[in-house]
Structures are given as C-alpha cells and as structure tokens.
Amino acid sequence: MATVELRNVSYVYNKGTPYEAKALDNINLTMTGEGITGLIGHTGSGKSTMMQLINALLKPTEGQVLIDGVDIWSEPKKIRQVRFKAGLVMQYPEYQLFAETVEEDIAYGPRNMGLSEDEVQKRVLQGAEFAGLHPDLLAKSPFELSGGQKRRAALAGVIAMSPKILILDEPAAGLDPGGRREILGGVKKYARESGTNVIIVSHSMEDMAMYCDDLVVMASGKILMHAPCADVFSRADELIAVGLDVPQITRVAYMLRQYGVDIGRDVYTVDWAFDKLRSKK
Amino acid sequence: MKSDIAFGQYCEGDSLLHRLDPRAKIVLAVLYIVVIFLAESVASFGLLLLFSAGLVAVSGISPRIVLGSMKALTFIIIFTAVINIFWMQGETLLFALGPVEVYLEGIVNAVLIVLRIMLLLICTSMFLTYTTTPIALTDGIEQLLAPLNRIHVPVHEFAMMMSIALRFIPTLIEETEKIMNAQKARGADFTEGNLLQRAKALIPILVPLFVSAFRRADELATAMECRCYTGGAGRTRMSVLRYDWKDFAAIGTVVLLGAAVVVLNILVPGIGLAM
Amino acid sequence: MKNIVLEAKNLSFEYPGDEDTKPVSALRDVSFAIEEGSFTAILGHNGSGKSTLAKLLCMIYQPTAGQILLNGRDMTAEGITEKDIMDARREIGMVFQNPDNQIVATVVEEDVAFGCENLGIPSAEIRRRVDEALEIVGMRKYARHAPHKLSGGQKQRVAIAGTIAMKRKIIIFDESTAMLDPLGRKEVMDTILRLNKEDGITVLIITHYMNEAAMADRVIVMNEGKILTDGTPGEVFSQPEPLWEVGLDVPQTTEILYKLKKDGYDVPLDVFEPEQCARIIAQALERGRS
Numbered sequence: 112m113a114t115v116e117l118r119n120v121s122y123v124y125n126k127g128t129p130y131e132a133k134a135l136d137n138i139n140l141t142m143t144g145e146g147i148t149g150l151i152g153h154t155g156s157g158k159s160t161m162m163q164l165i166n167a168l169l170k171p172t173e174g175q176v177l178i179d180g181v182d183i184w185s186e187p188k189k190i191r192q193v194r195f196k197a198g199l200v201m202q203y204p205e206y207q208l209f210a211e212t213v214e215e216d217i218a219y220g221p222r223n224m225g226l227s228e229d230e231v232q233k234r235v236l237q238g239a240e241f242a243g244l245h246p247d248l249l250a251k252s253p254f255e256l257s258g259g260q261k262r263r264a265a266l267a268g269v270i271a272m273s274p275k276i277l278i279l280d281e282p283a284a285g286l287d288p289g290g291r292r293e294i295l296g297g298v299k300k301y302a303r304e305s306g307t308n309v310i311i312v313s314h315s316m317e318d319m320a321m322y323c324d325d326l327v328v329m330a331s332g333k334i335l336m337h338a339p340c341a342d343v344f345s346r347a348d349e350l351i352a353v354g355l356d357v358p359q360i361t362r363v364a365y366m367l368r369q370y371g372v373d374i375g376r377d378v379y380t381v382d383w384a385f386d387k388l389r390s391k392k
Numbered sequence: 393m394k395s396d397i398a399f400g401q402y403c404e405g406d407s408l409l410h411r412l413d414p415r416a417k418i419v420l421a422v423l424y425i426v427v428i429f430l431a432e433s434v435a436s437f438g439l440l441l442l443f444s445a446g447l448v449a450v451s452g453i454s455p456r457i458v459l460g461s462m463k464a465l466t467f468i469i470i471f472t473a474v475i476n477i478f479w480m481q482g483e484t485l486l487f488a489l490g491p492v493e494v495y496l497e498g499i500v501n502a503v504l505i506v507l508r509i510m511l512l513l514i515c516t517s518m519f520l521t522y523t524t525t526p527i528a529l530t531d532g533i534e535q536l537l538a539p540l541n542r543i544h545v546p547v548h549e550f551a552m553m554m555s556i557a558l559r560f561i562p563t564l565i566e567e568t569e570k571i572m573n574a575q576k577a578r579g580a581d582f583t584e585g586n587l588l589q590r591a592k593a594l595i596p597i598l599v600p601l602f603v604s605a606f607r608r609a610d611e612l613a614t615a616m617e618c619r620c621y622t623g624g625a626g627r628t629r630m631s632v633l634r635y636d637w638k639d640f641a642a643i644g645t646v647v648l649l650g651a652a653v654v655v656l657n658i659l660v661p662g663i664g665l666a667m
Numbered sequence: 668m669k670n671i672v673l674e675a676k677n678l679s680f681e682y683p684g685d686e687d688t689k690p691v692s693a694l695r696d697v698s699f700a701i702e703e704g705s706f707t708a709i710l711g712h713n714g715s716g717k718s719t720l721a722k723l724l725c726m727i728y729q730p731t732a733g734q735i736l737l738n739g740r741d742m743t744a745e746g747i748t749e750k751d752i753m754d755a756r757r758e759i760g761m762v763f764q765n766p767d768n769q770i771v772a773t774v775v776e777e778d779v780a781f782g783c784e785n786l787g788i789p790s791a792e793i794r795r796r797v798d799e800a801l802e803i804v805g806m807r808k809y810a811r812h813a814p815h816k817l818s819g820g821q822k823q824r825v826a827i828a829g830t831i832a833m834k835r836k837i838i839i840f841d842e843s844t845a846m847l848d849p850l851g852r853k854e855v856m857d858t859i860l861r862l863n864k865e866d867g868i869t870v871l872i873i874t875h876y877m878n879e880a881a882m883a884d885r886v887i888v889m890n891e892g893k894i895l896t897d898g899t900p901g902e903v904f905s906q907p908e909p910l911w912e913v914g915l916d917v918p919q920t921t922e923i924l925y926k927l928k929k930d931g932y933d934v935p936l937d938v939f940e941p942e943q944c945a946r947i948i949a950q951a952l953e954r955g956r957s
Contacts, residue, residue, distance in 0.1 A: 154818065154848045168573050191579055199577040207574040209599035219596065223579030254603070258713060268578060285845050287712035287875040289914030314848050317919070356849050359878075359919040362941035363948070370949030381919050385926045391952065527773045559773045562815040608768045614727055615769035618761050619782040619829065620753055630780035630793040 112144040112306050113179050113196070113275035115165055120174035122160050134160040136332040137174070144276070144308035147299065149319040149340075151312075152329030153354050158312050161329070162278050165310070166199040178276070195224050198274030202281045204265030208253035213244070213264050216253050220272040238271030239264075241301045243293060259290045266294070270301065276308045277301075283318060291315075295322045317358045320344065320379035328355070341377035360384050402525050407452040408638065409523040414532030416639035420646055421519040427650040428511050434500070435660035436653040437507055443649055444511055447518045461517060462510060469506050476502035530554045535633055541624075548624030556612070564605065571600050669702040671739070672869055673724065673759070673837055678733035680719055693719040695892045696733070701837075706863045706870045708880035708900075711889035712914050717873045720889065721841045724871070725761045726752050757786065760830035764842040766822035767815075775817070775825055776801065776810040782833040793832075800832035803866070804858050820851025824858055831862065837869040838862070844879065856882065877904070877918050881939040888915070901937025920944040931956035 122135040135157045142148050152158045163169040164176050167183050167190050175182045183193045198220075201207070210216035214235055221234045239249060242263040248256065253264055262282075269277065282298060283291040295311075299322050302309040313319055319326060319340070326343045328336040330353040336343050343350070347357045347365055357365075357379075364378040374387035412420070431437050448458055462469075482497025520529060534551035541547050572582075575596045582593050680694040694716045701707055711717040722728045724735060726742060735742045737755050760782075763769045772778035776797050783793040801807045804824040814822060823843055830838055840859065844852040856879060862868045872879060880886050886903040888895040890913045896903050904910070907917040907925055917925070920941060924934045932951045938944045 153850055163573070166577055168576060191581065194577055195579060199574075201570065201574045201577070204574065206604055207571055207596075207600050209596045219575075220578040223581070272578070287914065288877075288916040289712050354850065359941055360923060363920060363923065363944050366942050366945030367949060370945055372945075372949050372952060381922045381926070384923055385930075388923075388927065388948070388952070389930065525773075527777070555773065556771060559771065559814070562813075563767050566815075608765075611763065611765060611768035612771070615761075615763055616771060616781075618725055618727065618756060619771075620756050620785040620833070621781070622753065622785065626787045627784050628787050628790060628793065629784055630777070630790055630797060632790050 113308050114144055114177075115142045115197075115276060115308065115310075116140070116177040116180070117161070117164070118175045118177065120164065120171045120176060122157075122164060122169060123172045124160075126172060134332055135164070135171075138332075138334055140327065140334060140337060142308065142310065142327075146324030147302050147309045147311060147322060149311050149313065149323035149326045150329065151314070151316070151319060151326060151355060152335075153314070156329040157332040158329050159280065162199065162280060162310070162312055165276065166197045166278060167193040168199070191223075195220075195272055196274055197276040197278060198269040198272050200266055200269045200277070200279045200282060202284060204269075205258065205261035208261060208265060211252060212249065213239075213251055213253050213256070214249040216264060217249075217268045217271050220268055224272060234271040234273065235267075237273075238267035238269075241270045241297065241305070242267035243297045259286060259293070262286070262290075262294065263297075266297075273305075274307065276310065278310045278312070280312045281314070282311065283313070283315070291318060298322070316356045316361075320358045320361075328353075330355075340379055344379040345375070345377035347376065403451075403453050403457070403522050405452050405523065407450055407523065409447070409451045409518060411638065412523075412642055413633050413635050413639045414524050414528040415536050415633060416635060416642060417519045417524055418529070418532050418536060420642055421516055423643065423646045423650070424515045424519065425512060427646060427653055428508060428515065430650060430657070431508075431653045432657045433661055434504070436656040437504055439649070439652060439656060440511055441507065444514045444518070448514070451518055451523055453518075453522055458514060458517065458522075462513065465509060465513065469509060472505050472509065473502040476505055526558045527555055530558070531631075531633065546624075548627075552624075560608065563608075564601070567604060568597065568601055571597050669704065671700045672703045672737070673701040673871075674734075674736040675699055675720075675724070676734040676736065678720070678723060678735065679731050680716075680723060680728060681731045693892055694723070694730075697889075697892070697894055698733075699887060699894065699897065701869060701871065703836075704863070704867045704869055705885060706860075706883045707872070707885045707887060708883035709871060709873045709887050709889060710875065710877070710880045710903075710915065711895075712875060715889040715913075716892040717889045718841055719892075721761065721839050721871070721873050724839055725759060726755060727761075757833065758835055759837040759839070760833060760835040761839045761841060762823065762826045762830060762843045764845050766819050766826065766846065769826050770814045770822060773813055774810075775806065775812050775814055778814060778825055779828045779832050782829050786833065796832040796834070797828075800828040803831060803862070804828045818851055819847045820854035823847065823851070823855045827855075827858055827862070831866075831868070835868075837871070840870070840872040840874075842873055842875075844874070844876065852876075852879075875915070877916050878939070881918055888913075899937075900939065904939075905936030907936075923948070927951060933957045 117138050117140040120135055120138045124132045124134055150158045150161065160169065164171055170184055177183065178193065178196060208216050210219060217235045217238050218231050221231045226234065239246065244260065244263045244267050248260060253261060256264060279298065283294050286294060295318060298309060301307065311323060323340055325339045327334060328343060328350065335353060336346065344357055344361045347361055350357050360381050361379050364374050364384055365376060367374060372391065374384060374391065378384045378387060428440060431440055448455055477494055477498045478492050480495060480498035480501050482495030484496040486494050486496055530551050534547055537547045580593060580596060582590065676698050678694055678697040682691045682693055684690040697720065709717045709720060723730055730743055737758060742755055770778050771781050779797045779800055780793050783796055801810055804827050806821060806824050806828060809817065809821065814825060844855050847855065859870055859872065860882060863870045872883065874880055881900045881904065883900060886900050887897045888903060888910065895909060895913065904917045904921045907921060910917055918939050920938050921936050924936050924938060924944065927948065928934050928936065934947055934951045938947060
C-alpha cells in the first residue's frame with residue numbers, strides 16, 4: 112500500500128509559447144491507498160495530466176508529487192524507479208505490444224527493472240494470472256491474440272512490475288459488457304489481494320459506481336469532489352452541471368423523490384436501489 | 393502542438409502571396425530561381441535584394457522569421473565565403489597572409505555567392521513553404537504535371553499518396569508520443585547505453601508503430617473504397633484552381649525582373665561573379 | 668407496408684483459414700429485411716458476428732452463401748460487376764469505428780467532398796452539397812480546419828457529412844461511437860437520430876451500448892453468428908434473461924423494473940427514460956403487490 116499526495120500542483124502545457132494551456136490548477140490531493148479510486152472528468156478536465164504526473168511522465172510546473180511522503184522529483188536521475196513504483200496502463204494498451212511472444216512482452220518491464228531471470232519468470236506468471244491470461248497463451252505471438260486477450264496481456268506487462276500504485280486509463284474502453292466485467296472484476300480482485308493502490312480513469316459512470324470505493328471528480332483543471340461513491344453520486348446535479356453523467360439508476364432514484372418515494376440520493380447500483388425499495392414497503 | 397512543426401513552415405495569412413494560385417507560385421519560384429542565376433553584377437544583385445525584401449513585406453510574414461530560417465544555412469554560408477575569399481585569384485591584391493592572398497574580387501565573389509544562396513532560400517520559402525499549404529502545393533503539382541498522364545505517369549496516384557502522407561503525419565507523431573510514453577512507463581530508457589543498445593531500445597516503439605500504421609492503411613483503404621474511390625479517372629474536384637489576373641501579373645513582374653537583371657548585367661558590369 | 672430497401676437472405680460467412688487454421692464461421696443463416704426510413708440497431712458482444720454483417724451489407728466482403736438485396740436487386744448474383752458494386756455504394760454508406768482512419772484530406776471540407784469527387788459530380792454542385800452536409804452535422808464553422816485537431820465526436824460528424832454529401836439513402840454505423848467519450852457519443856447519436864427522423868435516411872447501427880440500441884425502432888441481437896432476438900427495443904429488453912446469458916446488459920431502468928416484477932409488482936419492462944421509470948415505480952409501490 113502506498114500513499115500518493117499532490118501538493119499545490121499546477122501543470123501548464125507549452126509554457127511560454129502562444130499555445131500555453133493550463134491543465135491543472137493548484138491541485139491538492141491525498142490518496143491513501145485503500146481500495147480503488149476512480150478519477151472522473153470529461154475530456155480536457157486534466158485527469159490524463161494528473162495520471163502522467165503521478166507516473167512521472169510529466170514534471171509538475173509548480174508544486175510537488177509525493178509517493179509515501181517522498182518528492183518523486185527529488186532525485187531526477189532515479190526517475191525510472193518512480194515509474195516502477197507507479198505502474199501506468201495507458202488507454203488501448205494492446206497497441207503497445209511488440210515482442211515476439213506474449214511472455215517476452217510481459218517480461219519487458221521486469222527486465223528493465225534489472226531483476227534476475229528467475230524473478231522475471233516468476234513475475235511473468237504472476238502478472239499473467241492476475242490479468243486472467245491463460246498460461247497456454249504465453250508462447251504465442253501477441254498479434255495472434257483476440258482483442259480482449261491482447262488487452263489483458265498488456266495489463267499483465269504492468270502488473271508483472273508489481274507496482275505499489277497501479278494507474279489504469281480507460282481499461283475497459285471499447286469492450287462489450289462481458290469484457291468490461293472480466294477486466295474490471297480482475298482489477299478489483301487484484302487490488303484486494305495484492306493490496307495495491309489502484310487508480311482507474313474512466314468515463315463510464317456505471318463502471319465507476321460498480322468497481323470504485325471513492326471517486327475524484329475533476330473539472331477544468333481543478334478537483335471538484337473527492338469522496339466515497341455514495342457521497343459523490345448524491346450530488347448528481349453538480350455532476351450534471353459540469354457535463355458529466357450519472358448512472359441511469361441514480362437518475363431514477365433522484366426522480367423518485369419527486370413522486371414522494373425517498374430511497375436516498377446516493378443510490379448508484381441497481382441491487383442497492385432494489386433493496387432500498389423493498390425495505391420501503 | 394509538436395505536430396504543427398511537421399506541417400511544414402506554413403504561416404497562416406491572407407496576403408497577396410497567400411492568395412496566388414499554387415500552380416502560379418510553383419512557376420514563379422522556378423522563374424525566380426532562373427532570374428537569380430542570371431544575375432551577375434553587384435547592381436543586379438542589388439535589384440534582386442530589393443525585390444526580395446518587397447516580397448517579404450507583401451507576405452506580411454515577420455522578417456525575423458525569414459532571417460531566422462537562415463540559421464540552418466550558417467555553416468554552408470561560412471564555408472562558401474571562406475573558400476571564395478581565400479582561393480579566388482584576381483587583379484586587386486588586398487593583402488597576403490603568408491602564402492594566402494586575398495583579392496578584392498574574392499571578397500565580392502564571396503558576398504555575391506552568399507547573397508545568391510540567401511535569395512534562393514527566401515524566394516522558395518516566400519512563394520512556396522511560407523505562403524502555400526502543403527495540400528495546395530500537392531494540388532498545384534498534380535495539375536501542373538497532369539499532361540504527363542498521357543504518357544502513363546501516375547500523377548494523380550502520386551499526388552494522392554502525398555496528401556494522405558500529409559494527412560497522417562500529425563496522427564503518427566501523436567501515436568509515437570503515446571507509445572513512447574507507454575514504454576517509458578514500463579521502464580524503457582532511450583538515452584543511455586551505446587549506439588547498439590539505443591537502437592535496440594527503439595524496437596518496442598517501432599514495432600507497434602509499424603503495426604499500427606499498417607492497420608491504419610488497411611482501414612483507410614477500405615474506407616476509401618466505400619466512398620467510391622477508384623483512382624483518378626472520372627474524378628472531379630470541388631475546388632478548381634483558376635488563374636486570375638493576379639497570377640498573370642505576378643508572372644509578368646518576375647519576367648520583367650529577369651529582363652531588368654540582364655540589362656543591368658550589361659549596363660553596369662562593375663565587378664561581378666566569376667563563377 | 669413500407670418499401671424494403673435492404674434485405675439479407677440466409678446469409679453465411681466464413682473467414683478463410685490458412686495452413687494452420689481452420690476456416691472460422693462468423694455468420695450462419697442470417698435473414699432480415701430493412702424498411703425504408705427505419706432505424707435498426709444490431710446488438711451483440713465482440714465476436715458475435717455483428718461487424719462481419721456490416722461489412723457484408725456494405726459489400727466489402729462477399730458472403731459464403733446467401734444473398735444481399737439492395738432495393739430488390741441481388742448484389743451477390745452472378746454477373747454483378749465491380750461497377751455495379753460501385754453504383755450500389757451511391758446508395759449505401761458506412762461510418763467506421765476509428766475516426767482517424769477514415770478521413771482522407773487535410774482540410775475538413777475537402778474530406779467531405781472526397782466521395783462526391785469520386786462520383787464525378789460537377790464542382791459547383793459538390794460545393795453546394797458539402798456546405799449543406801456540414802450544416803446538417805453542425806460542422807460548418809470548422810470547414811477550413813485540419814481534421815487532426817478536432818475531437819473524436821467532431822471527426823465522426825465529418826465522416827457522416829461525407830456520406831450524406833453523396834446523397835446516400837442508407838447509412839451503416841459500425842461501432843462509430845465505441846472510441847468516443849460520453850460527449851462525443853451524444854453528439855454522434857444526436858446527429859444519427861436527426862438524420863433518421865428529419866431527413867428520412869435509413870440507419871443501421873452496430874453497437875454494444877444498450878442505451879444506444881434503446882433509441883432505435885428495432886433491435887436485432889446477434890450471438891455466435893446467428894440472430895438471437897429481433898424486435899422493438901421494448902420487446903427485446905423486456906426479456907433480459909437471454910441477453911444476460913450471452914453476456915449482454917439491459918438498460919438499468921429495465922433491470923430495476925425486472926427485479927420489481929419478479930418480486931410481484933405489476934410493471935412494464937419496456938421503459939428507458941429515468942423519469943418515466945420513476946413514475947412507474949412510484950405508482951406500483953402505491954398499488955402494492957398484485
């Protein structure tokens with residue numbers, strides 16, 4: 112488990128050029144590493160920038176990013192160590208597969224860490240298992256796999272680095288409901304069993320409601336809310352005001368109040384809504 | 393924003409130069425190059441220098457940008473100048489440093505050659521890169537070369553290839569950045585190690601990039617087919633290039649300029665270029 | 668009875684294998700007819716054959732067996748030439764999943780003009796159609812922009828404009844919203860609905876988003892290369908079990924009503940609007956269990 116802290120962080124793209132654009136504006140945030148944190152906001156809200164700051168792909172223009180209390184840029188020469196600690200799975204990660212076999216591809220990260228060959232092998236198997244990748248697939252070329260399998264192979268490549276923090280950008284993008292459940296369910300299981308601090312970036316409110324413990328809502332480079340799911344969804348009107356969606360069932364619960372049925376405004380899964388309705392009568 | 397750099401050096405604008413027909417601009421650039429090579433005397437170079445300054449003024453592009461683009465040529469300019477100053481023999485000996493003799497003709501020659509290089513650069517960038525979008529240039533080339541179709545040169549296909557390449561350059565640059573970031577996140581290091589190690593470090597970037605480029609090409613081909621593309625035959629264009637009086641006036645001006653340069657060469661010979 | 672514009676008759680398709688792999692059957696004996704001006708959603712999980720079906724209908728693939736009839740004409744009959752297929756493509760168009768890989772030109776309006784230019788339409792007419800098409804998709808002010816700087820939703824609208832500038836009557840959207848964010852998805856879906864309702868264009872969307880399928884007049888659910896169910900969204904979603912079995916979802920409104928119904932309440936299941944769903948729940952609670 113690890114703690115991520117952002118202290119007065121600002122980030123400006125193309126500073127000093129006519130294209131200057133402020134992506135993050137004096138952010139303060141602490142993620143303590145219990146369970147899964149969801150990062151939501153529409154395109155351009157600054158969530159991708161934040162993700163890359165935690166992974167040290169970007170350096171804050173102002174402020175500090177701390178992991179376990181240490182400023183990650185205190186020793187710029189050791190910045191790769193930070194990336195091993197905060198693993199990042201980018202959007203559509205299957206497009207980054209390159210090696211001749213799936214096994215080689217998963218081993219890429221662990222080898223870059225300078226681990227012994229035995230340890231690398233162990234990590235590969237571990238990563239594949241957590242990502243739900245059948246061992247038979249390891250010897251295949253990554254380009255022979257199906258879309259969903261490729262996604263899982265790419266995920267395994269980052270899990271194999273055993274990061275303390277795992278950041279996933281739209282891990283279920285483009286997958287059908289079954290595929291979404293497999294990937295996100297796998298991530299949830301991984302978070303629980305390994306004690307890794309998982310951060311998921313996604314547009315899908317339904318998925319976030321299902322799998323996250325707390326949510327960080329971003330709008331125009333600032334943090335709008337950081338609270339457990341129920342608290343965030345109980346402020347549905349604010350979410351809608353900044354152009355975000357809420358799960359359909361939250362809208363139903365919201366409307367129900369107008370018809371005199373109060374099951375709370377913080378309902379965000381169908382099962383919960385049903386239980387509340389049942390206890391009503 | 394990095395992707396803008398790859399888009400040539402086109403400077404947005406609406407000057408007379410921007411509005412000329414791209415075909416006319418290609419013809420103008422070629423004519424102007426001929427004129428530059430016709431110039432021999434100090435007087436004719438003076439005229440061309442004036443004319444080029446006029447072009448920059450008309451284009452509305454900051455002279456600083458134009459002069460800035462000369463930086464890339466610094467080495468060539470110095471090299472040419474040195475060679476001409478020290479190796480050229482003439483009549484008026486200025487001074488001698490040991491075995492090396494420097495003549496007035498050498499210095500004049502060096503200055504004129506350097507001027508010629510600079511003029512060439514200014515003219516091509518003024519007529520072509522700065523004021524014409526790459527796509528308009530491609531269109532211009534396609535239509536200028538259209539007669540070659542008759543002898544079965546696939547002019548349209550080349551032009552289509554060029555414009556698709558231009559279309560996808562920013563997309564692929566963006567994609568390269570994404571893949572680089574993804575591999576960096578897995579601990580890739582592109583800055584350390586010897587040449588072989590660095591080349592090897594590029595494999596995790598190049599393989600996905602090629603795979604993706606092929607996938608894109610395949611999907612694009614299908615999409616084009618679905619949009620009834622069957623090659624150049626029977627195709628019409630939405631924007632038809634039309635010459636108007638501006639284009640003819642511009643070409644006329646450069647032809648006159650050429651005549652003036654030839655006349656000046658003869659009337660005011662002075663010390664001129666020897667090569 | 669409305670005019671049938673597109674019809675699939677006993678359509679089958681196999682991906683040919685090579686030395687190591689066997690041919691893979693992607694579609695088996697699929698039949699349906701599409702009415703003029705209708706809005707149909709083809710729903711299915713990845714690998715259910717829905718994208719293959721789209722490619723067959725656009726004549727990108729040749730079926731292994733069966734027929735495709737466009738305006739009553741069999742496009743799979745012997746003697747159909749490349750040119751006949753090109754002519755057919757004046758009627759039927761496709762918008763693909765990846766917005767980047769279907770834009771050809773470096774300027775938005777040039778790209779919209781591309782299809783018309785291929786058809787050999789006179790310049791002035793192309794100009795008129797391009798302006799009109801950009802207006803319809805709400806991209807007129809981006810006419811001179813570079814496509815790579817647009818958002819995903821805007822790029823897809825440019826692709827749609829290119830198709831309507833060709834005056835096509837039928838447009839197939841092959842997961843055209845799958846790579847977009849919620850705003851982009853809404854932009855595109857709004858555009859599709861408008862084309863269908865206001866301009867009478869026949870629309871087929873291939874999707875795995877239930878909420879999008881619920882907007883259609885008709886939903887065809889595909890599974891393992893076959894049609895699983897076919898009906899109005901109300902008919903299809905009010906029987907969630909078969910959908911759940913093949914790994915699909917139903918809208919959350921239907922799901923909660925389904926649970927209430929199982930619990931003994933008399934509620935309809937074909938409700939997709941949160942507002943309407945809330946009203947029905949409130950009324951049902953008042954009435955109590957039946």
